[in-house]
Amino acid sequence: MNIIETKNLHKTYKESEIEVHAVRGVDLSFEQGEFTAIVGPSGSGKTTLLNMIGGLDKPTEGEIIIDGINISTLKGSKLIDFRLRKIGFVFQAYNLIPVLTAKENVEFIMNLQKRPKKERIKRAEDLLKAVGLGDRMNARPSKLSGGQQQRVAVARALASKPMFILADEPTANLDSESTRNLLEIMETLNKEENITFIFSTHDTRVVNKARRIITIDDGKVLSDEKK
Amino acid sequence: MSSFKIARRNIRRNKRRTVITAASIFFAVFFAVIMRSMQLGTYTEMIKNVVSSYTGHIQIHKKGYWNDKIINNTFPENTELEKTIAKIPEVEKVVPRLESFALASFRQLTKGSIVIGISPEKENNMTKLADKVISGNYLSKTNKGVLVAEKLASFLKLGVGDTIVLMGQGYHAATAAGKYPVKGIIRLNAPDLNNKIVYINLSEAQDLYSAPNMLSSLSILLKNSDDIKSVKTAISDKINPENFEVMTWEEILPELKQAIESDNISGQFMLAILYMIVGFGVFGTIVMMTVERKKEFGIMTAVGMKKIKLAGILFYETLLLGILGILSGFAVSLPLILYFSKSPVPITGDVGNTFKSFGFEPVIAFSVNPHFMINQISVVVVIVLIAYIYPLSYILKINPVKALRN
Structure with missing residues (x-):
């Protein structure tokens, strides 16, 4: 069953008075448990597509149906609330909250969901252990390496028990060792807990791990292959 | 968090x-x-x-006194009124005075002066007048004598023990004249007052001006200056506005x-x-x-x-x-x-x-x-x-x- 569907998705924006067609008529669907990489050159529209699926950006035309809800119609706090409950994000630059420790960063999302404190603490600890940071729970982001920060970001994305996780070039700033570790963690989570991951990436290491590869260029889907 | x-x-x-x-x-x-x-x-x-040196926070006069400060615009001393005002909780002190003009003379010299009849003890409680005595003694309730401001004394070339003559117009045009021993010389901060003030016992002043039991003002000192408005209202409620005027220091000294x-x-x-x-x-x-x-x-x-x-x-x-x-x-x-x-x-x-x-x-x-x-x-x-x-x-x-x- 599809958990995400995009129908005739378009996104046009103006950059220095020039109209840019970032996404042109994309029709895609994703099922629970997928491990999908969206690939394409810089400026091909991957991040814009991911932002629209994540409800961070609005399509100029078309629909995005997530769990049966057309999120293009959601606005303001309803949309924020939808993101909080259904979608996990992993960003290229980790984007942790600098004043919070690793555990507090993971707890933060559950705190927004108003989960009980006991549950929050347990889940944050379990997730950090799962991403191999059981001994760095009380470290602030500035005391963690890039790879460690990105693993905290994955734990944070999982904390809200989202329907799927969107990862925008999650390995772009990582060295080989950290990339391998991160991919192993995400793959394990995908296989063992059936968590859906959708990546936008240039990284061949990510592409090699993905079981579905969608190639985009010039805002259009060029190919959609399942391994 | x-x-x-x-x-x-x-x-x-x-x-x-x-x-x-x-x-x-x-x-x-x-x-x-x-x-x-x-x-x-x-x-x-x-x-x-x-x-605290003179006006008090509030003064009560006979209606019209402030615009025409003559001895005829005085009111009879009324201990009941004083007591009623003193009973207002915010009031600290009530000081009676009789004030008028007189020519002050010693030997060949004469100068215009303000004569203020005071109740020595009450006045001292409010204005600490005794502390301003620079030579001689402060007035007592019974003695006949005056306190002369420093510059006036210097002008008249008189000192403690000399006799000053006061002459002026008394109540209802009676002649006011009397001679008084100088009990003390006082130094007042304000040069204007230091040039012309003579303090005298209230009863002596009433005799001098042929105005027995008459007062020109009741000066009222409050415990807290923030209460001026409320006390003014309270006093106004207790007196007949046809006969009296109640003024705050702000009205007395608008400048x-x-x-x-x-x-x-x-x-x-x-x-x-x-x-x-x-x-x-x-x-x-x-x-x-x-x-x-x-x-x-x-x-x-x-x-x-x-x-x-x-x-x-x-x-x-x-x-x-x-x-x-x-x-x-x-x-x-x-x-x-x-x-x-x-x-x-x-x-x-x-x-x-x-x-x-x-x-x-x-x-x-x-x-x-x-x-x-x-x-x-x-x-x-x-x-x-x-x-x-x-x-x-x-x-x-x-x-x-x-x-x-x-």
Whole structure:
């Protein structure tokens, strides 16, 4: 069953008075448990597509149906609330909250969901252990390496028990060792807990791990292959 | 992790930003408190000088006396009225006086003078007149004698033990004339009064002016000058307005009130400029604090934090910076004003002489009245809240995609 569907998705924006067609008529669907990489050159529209699926950006035309809800119609706090409950994000630059420790960063999302404190603490600890940071729970982001920060970001994305996780070039700033570790963690989570991951990436290491590869260029889907 | 806790950590995170913002608020509070304390303390001292040295906070006269200060505009001494007024809880002292003009003579010299009939004990309780005696003795209830102001005595070339002659017009055109031994010489702060005042026992004055049991005024000293309006109303309710007029020191000395008011306005204007400068400083740092964290705000909204909650974090941060500035400002300024309120700064030289010429103690006094301090806190809080409008509108308009791209 599809958990995400995009129908005739378009996104046009103006950059220095020039109209840019970032996404042109994309029709895609994703099922629970997928491990999908969206690939394409810089400026091909991957991040814009991911932002629209994540409800961070609005399509100029078309629909995005997530769990049966057309999120293009959601606005303001309803949309924020939808993101909080259904979608996990992993960003290229980790984007942790600098004043919070690793555990507090993971707890933060559950705190927004108003989960009980006991549950929050347990889940944050379990997730950090799962991403191999059981001994760095009380470290602030500035005391963690890039790879460690990105693993905290994955734990944070999982904390809200989202329907799927969107990862925008999650390995772009990582060295080989950290990339391998991160991919192993995400793959394990995908296989063992059936968590859906959708990546936008240039990284061949990510592409090699993905079981579905969608190639985009010039805002259009060029190919959609399942391994 | 509460919004408050995140705000607190953010404040600690960027120490330089925190120090700059808190320091601008600190200086505003420090200078405002010192300036205002000095200004209000000096006014209070001026008023205290005038009120406790002669006028009292409130005076009661026969209706029409203030416009035509003649001996015929006096009223019969009424101990019941005095007692009724003294019973008003806010009233501290009630002092009766009979005041009129007379020519004061000694040997070949004569000068116009103001003769004030007083009840020595009551007068001293209010004005500490006995402390102003520079030679001789203070008056007692029974002795016949006068106290002569220093400059008048010097003009007439008389001293303690000499006999002064007072001549004038008495009640209903009777002749007022009498000779009195000089019991003491007094030094009054105000040069004008120091040139012409003669104090005499109240009963002697009533005899001199053929006005037995008559008074020209009842001067009333209050426990707290803030109660003037309410006590005036209370007194007005207890007396017949057809026969009496009740006046506050502000009505008796409108020129002093105006001088204080105009100085107060210029002081407030200076404060407004100070606050404006500081306001821009605070606003600048808050704008900086907001804009440089665009990406952080973008992440928070992207992962599901509602904008209103994010605005709450910034509100706490702004408020904490304000509180930090206010507390440090008070921590430094309060001990200073407490010290100087106990030990006023003496003014010397020409400025000091100018103070003396107006009858004021030549000192810079400091006020520790909590009202003005609360006002300063309120102003700073309002500045901080105005400065908060920017981050609030910034957060409400933030677009997570653009912010993340930052």
